[in-house]
Amino acid sequence: MSELQEKLVFDRPESVIDRPTHYCPGCHHGVAHRLVGELLDEMKLREESILIGSIGCSVFLYNYLDIDAVEAPHGRAPAVGTGVKRARPDKFVLTYQGDGDLASIGMAEIMHAANRGERICVVFVNNTVYGMTGGQMAPTTLVGQRTTTCPGGRCRDKEGLPIKMTEIISQLGGVAFAGRASLDSVKNIRTAKKYLRKAFECQVQDRGFGFVELLSACPTNWKMPPVKANERIREEMIPYFPLGVYKDVTEEGGAC
Amino acid sequence: MADKIFIKGNEAVARGALAAGCKCFFGYPITPQNDIPEFMSQAIVDAGGEFVQAESEVAAANMLLGAGATGVRAMTSSSSPGVSLKQEAISYMAGSDIPAVVVNMNRGGPGLGDIGPAQGDYYQSTRGGGHGDYRLLVYAPATAQEAYDLTIKAFDMAFKYRNPVMILGDAILGQMKEPIEPWTPELPGETEGNDWRLDGAKDREKRLIKSLFLDEGALAGQNQRLQAKYEAMQGEIQYEAFETEDADLIVCAYGSIGRIAKSAVRKMRQAGHKVGLFRPITLYPFPAAPLLELAKQGKRFLTIEHNLGQMVDDVRLSMRTVADSDFFPVYPGNLPTPDEFEAPILKSLEGK
């Protein structure tokens, strides 16, 4: 009998705490958390990091990442991050915000932190809905999408078009990297990690503000099974929110 | 005399902050406190610190929250309408035990009001100001020297209690120039807050600073801890008692109105009237005990404020079992002068 050889091929990143999350089945926050955790490990940033938590489903992120964290009021994470980074410029500072937090109540803070070129990274999880509060209309809710506050579907004339944050952010002077990826498939998740690494590197190298939008599923509030939710990302979200790098100061001609 | 400098109260606050080792300032323009961010934009950078003109008072206060969470001495300043906008972050800081100094150079209200002096923010300052149960330690300087001294103290207190501390002035204090003698306090050094501040989870457990407490009993526990903190603050009470000992009538007034009332009291003393002045310097905690002592001696009281009657509630609460206080308002929008205080003081003195 040959000896049984165990070879570890997949493990939890050191920066991610081993505990069950509160997320619903099929939610992509867990994937996004893992990508952040992997990068903190790989870039050896865990011990230098300060996380700015925000309000929404991801409010408990600080329970899942093994790094220092402070909780920001709704939408204010980029301002809190500015304060943290200015006070401790030697630390790695990241915010993690949802679409209601970042693109609605926190619009002023995200725009100005980006424009000032604060040396912070923003992970923007866009699932087109307010999850924590029960599925209300978000600034990124697609036209026609039904939510608890637009039960007839978002109407362009009354509620406006969904806001394309990465396009807007990429226009601001202080931004070093801005890109949009999706968490619906393995291929897209790999690209998402690549973008996040770029954004993290821009802070470490003192180049400027890093911004990554992650198109994510919220099966519960979309009222569909996880597999269907992934399909919805491909069929409805990506056509309106095109994936790609919108600004990258590290590569000439990198922007699309 | 060579060591005296002649500066506005606003600048005295800014210089006090620098002397106290303030390393980050987050501002937004609003009259009548603009001298503070204008001065800081250069001076704090020269001192090796950071200045940010924020996109709003909301953002400035949240930057303060972030800097405070790292254990760095930081400050923001504003005036009434702007301080209303800062209340969100102030509540979060109080709920998260984050030290910070917030300056309010009170102007006339409500709404946009005017840019003149007023004391309409007494309730807002001493009752917390935002949502939830919390208190700020509130200092009300009356002179530029006090503005300097109390700003230095505010930083020490903010870190002693891990709580936001407010400097409550007004447009008179901010715009008036007076000589001050600057001094340099002994600073706590790099280790301040190193048992709780966020500086990266290296060779220790990660730290979390937050105000969300959802687990059963957790929020009640936090509120109980906060309550204990506010009780401990009672030891920080400060006030000025001027000619109170043999006085039949005590005028209660704080800040600029306190010093203006002092002129009236002095003048009436010269005319043979037995009047004195009680000027709270900490508005929270309110100096209730010394006031009650005076009440027990059978004295009369008149509270004068630059509002419609706010601190008078605390005066009355302090002595509720033994005495009451009359009240004389200066309406926000009018400039207070000592002359107009004389008639109400006489009236209260005679018990009419």
Next chain:
Amino acid sequence: MSTYLDAIIAGFGGQGVMLIGNLLAYSGMNQGLNVTYIPVYGPEMRGGTANCTVVLSDEDIGSPIIHRPKSLIIMNRPSLDKFQARLEDGGVQIINSSLVDAELAETKRVKSVFVPANDIADEIGNSRMANMVAIGAYLQATGVIPVQAAIDSLENVISAHYKKLIPMNAKAIEAGAAHVA
């Protein structure tokens, strides 16, 4: 004998009333007195008069705001209209008679001292120094602090950029004092 004097200094914006208010306060401070200086600011500044209030005292100062001052420096007509009636009985006002008709000034209830500040400044060679002429006259007339104290304090209020103008300012202060003496 305790020292106490308060003053409202008023004129058009640009006449330098804030500068001589600062100078008066600095001079008092350098003489060991307690002083306060408070300017009128904001919208009020855009009307007919810019003004500031200075208090000098050997006791700690209560109110920095004075409704009925013991003294005035009146640099223009609107300032006379606004403040003369508020001058305390027996008070003293320095009136810039280059711009204010002397007949408008009260002379019985209060003491009015007429100084053609612009004309004297012109003679010295710079009409912008009318404010210095007025403060020189004020110090001579009130005697609250020595004229020399103001001259010695010029370097506190005149920015380094204009340092070369200090001797001429001093000359204007002396000329104002001489006119009253």
